[in-house]
Structures are given as structure tokens and as C-alpha cells.
Amino acid sequence: MTKSILHKADSRGKANHGWLISSHTFSFANYYDPSRIHFGALRVLNDDMVKGGMGFGQHPHDNMEIISIPLEGDLEHKDSMGNVAVIRQGDIQVMSAGTGIYHSEYNYHKDEAVKFLQIWVFPNKKNVTPRYDQITLQNSDSVNQLQQILSPNPEDEGVWIHQDAWFHLGNFEEGKSSHYQIKQSGNGVYAFVLEGQFSIEGYDLDRRDGLGLWDLEGFDLKAKSENAKILLMEVPMHI
Amino acid sequence: MKIHHILVVGKNEAIVALLIKLVNKYPELFALGTCELEEVPSICQKSPIDIVLFSSGLSLQQEKEMVQIVSQIHPNVKTIEHFGGGSGLLRTELNQVLGLELLSF
Numbered sequence: 001m002t003k004s005i006l007h008k009a010d011s012r013g014k015a016n017h018g019w020l021i022s023s024h025t026f027s028f029a030n031y032y033d034p035s036r037i038h039f040g041a042l043r044v045l046n047d048d049m050v051k052g053g054m055g056f057g058q059h060p061h062d063n064m065e066i067i068s069i070p071l072e073g074d075l076e077h078k079d080s081m082g083n084v085a086v087i088r089q090g091d092i093q094v095m096s097a098g099t100g101i102y103h104s105e106y107n108y109h110k111d112e113a114v115k116f117l118q119i120w121v122f123p124n125k126k127n128v129t130p131r132y133d134q135i136t137l138q139n140s141d142s143v144n145q146l147q148q149i150l151s152p153n154p155e156d157e158g159v160w161i162h163q164d165a166w167f168h169l170g171n172f173e174e175g176k177s178s179h180y181q182i183k184q185s186g187n188g189v190y191a192f193v194l195e196g197q198f199s200i201e202g203y204d205l206d207r208r209d210g211l212g213l214w215d216l217e218g219f220d221l222k223a224k225s226e227n228a229k230i231l232l233m234e235v236p237m238h239i
Numbered sequence: 240m241k242i243h244h245i246l247v248v249g250k251n252e253a254i255v256a257l258l259i260k261l262v263n264k265y266p267e268l269f270a271l272g273t274c275e276l277e278e279v280p281s282i283c284q285k286s287p288i289d290i291v292l293f294s295s296g297l298s299l300q301q302e303k304e305m306v307q308i309v310s311q312i313h314p315n316v317k318t319i320e321h322f323g324g325g326s327g328l329l330r331t332e333l334n335q336v337l338g339l340e341l342l343s344f
Binding site: 027028029030032034037043044059060061062063064097098099100102120122126127 | 249
């Protein structure tokens with residue numbers, strides 16, 4: 001029988017540092033809720049807004065698969081492997097922190113905010129060689145269907161990470177529906193509504209609501225508004 | 240107030256140093272650390288250790304050996320497998336192991 005957990009948008013942890021406003025789906029930094037630590041291998045889902053010209057100075061990471069998805073605006077990335085890049089809306093960036101990496105992230109623009117998701121997934125292998133990648137997604141591939149944007153396989157569609165995880169994006173018109181089939185038995189899916197409303201497994205989801213589903217083989221989703229956007233994150237439930 | 244002693248062990252010198260600095264911001268905690276595994280026994284002889292916090296770079300076997308070494312001297316030692324290499328997850332990891340609801344800077 002399918003199990004589920006609903007995280008309404010306004011139940012997320014909030015942090016307001018002036019230059020950074022963040023909503024944490026799971027415990028992060030100064031937000032701590034013992035009932036909200038992770039969903040399987042999905043450990044961090046931060047919904048960040050950084051003011052113009054501001055950002056995160058150089059800081060380290062290790063042993064984590066870090067995925068950044070700009071929602072509005074552009075991010076400038078620099079890291080200790082020599083990568084310098086601008087990640088734009090419609091791109092997806094991935095870092096395998098492994099044995100250790102330093103990076104900085106700044107709003108590329110001085111006069112407009114950047115909004116982006118930062119997602120951390122526990123790796124299935126520790127102490128890997130750090131790596132960085134980013135790609136530009138074809139927006140047309142997600143219209144009224146689910147577009148794979150991440151997988152465990154370098155040859156597969158989207159970016160890849162060191163974990164048996166698959167991410168999909170969908171951009172639906174009102175009334176359109178789709179079916180998601182679990183890729184790996186035992187995995188769960190965390191659905192996060194980026195815009196609009198969706199109906200999944202009897203739940204009505206609004207903007208920035210999250211729904212975790214596990215012990216299932218697949219599920220249907222239906223858009224309940226125009227321009228409804230959703231991110232599905234399939235991850236192992238046991239880490 | 241009980242002070243919990245944290246031993247940070249990892250291979251990435253900069254990250255170990257950062258973790259020590261971050262842990263020491265909490266008044267309830269005192270951190271020390273090393274990147275040299277052979278230094279662990281002497282550190283344990285000189286200091287109480289309540290928690291070993293493993294940073295990156297150690298194999299599973301090395302982590303097991305470190306736990307064995309530390310628990311011979313400090314039998315009630317607990318361990319944290321730290322992920323992320325910085326401040327994001329650290330407070331939650333500490334809270335979970337210490338059974339505390341809040342740690343404050």
C-alpha cells in the first residue's frame with residue numbers, strides 16, 4: 001500500500017538573512033525539526049532567493065551530490081576545480097562533492113533577484129573524485145509530459161549523480177495528466193510543485209507544496225491550473 | 240552545563256579545520272581534530288571524547304578502526320558520519336546524536 005507524507009509550503013523552515021531568503025523543506029542550518037530530516041536519500045531541498053549582487057562566498061562541501069536549478073534569474077558559479085560558469089533559468093547544475101570541493105555562488109545580476117532550488121542527495125559512494133557538470137534543458141521536452149533531467153547513468157538523458165536517483169520536470173496545461181513509473185523498486189518519489197496546482201494520489205497540491213510517496217510502483221498526476229510546473233525526485237528510501 | 244567533546248577526523252585539512260571552527264561556536268561543545276589517523280590514540284589519552292565526527296576521506300575500514308581505538312579509552316563514545324563538509328547539516332547531525340532540541344551560537 002502506498003505510503004505518503006505531505007509537506008505544505010508554509011510548513012517549511014524559514015531563514016531571512018536579508019540578502020538571502022530561504023525555505024527549507026528539511027532541517028538545514030538553523031532550522032531543525034527532528035521529524036523532517038530527509039526523504040530517503042533526499043537530504044536537502046532549499047528554495048532560495050538571493051538579492052542582486054549578493055551570494056555565497058567560497059565555502060567547502062564534501063560527500064554530497066548537489067543539484068542547483070535556477071527558477072528565475074542567473075547564478076554565477078566558481079569552484080576549486082577551475083570551473084567558472086553562469087547557470088541560467090532552464091539549466092541544471094550538478095556537483096559531486098566527494099573528497100572535497102570549494103565553490104562560490106553569486107547572483108549574476110546586480111539589480112534583480114535570483115531564485116533557485118538547491119537539492120542535496122546522499123551519494124551511494126563516499127569519497128569520489130569531485131566533479132561538476134551543467135546542461136541546458138530543452139523546455140519543449142517538458143510540455144505536458146515529464147522530462148528526465150537527472151539519472152544515475154552518464155549516457156542517459158540529463159545530468160547524472162552518484163546515486164540511484166531520477167529527477168523529472170513537467171510543465172502542464174490545466175487538465176493535462178501524466179503517469180510516473182518508478183524506475184527502481186524500493187525507491188520513493190518526492191513531488192515538489194514549482195508553480196500552479198496538481199492532484200496526486202488524492203492530494204491537492206499548491207505552489208511549493210511537497211509530497212513524498214513510497215511503497216508504490218507508479219502514480220498519476222494531474223494539473224489543476226494553467227502553467228503548472230512540477231519537479232519529481234525519485235530516490236532510494238534506504239541510505 | 241556539560242561540555243561535549245568532539246573529535247573531528249578527516250583527510251581534507253581545510254574541511255576538518257572548518258568543522259572544528261563551526262563546532263566550537265556552540266557553547267555546549269568543544270572540538271579538536273586531526274587529519275593524521277596515527278594521532279588519534281594520543282589525542283584520546285589527553286582529552287575526553289564524547290563524539291567522533293567523521294569528515295571525508297576515510298574508508299569504512301578506517302572509520303571502524305578509529306571507533307575501536309577511541310572506544311577502548313572512551314567506551315561510551317558516539318559517532319557522527321558527517322556529510323556536506325560545512326554548516327548546512329552539522330547542527331542537525333549534532334542535535335540528533337546529542338539528543339538536544341536546540342543548540343545556539
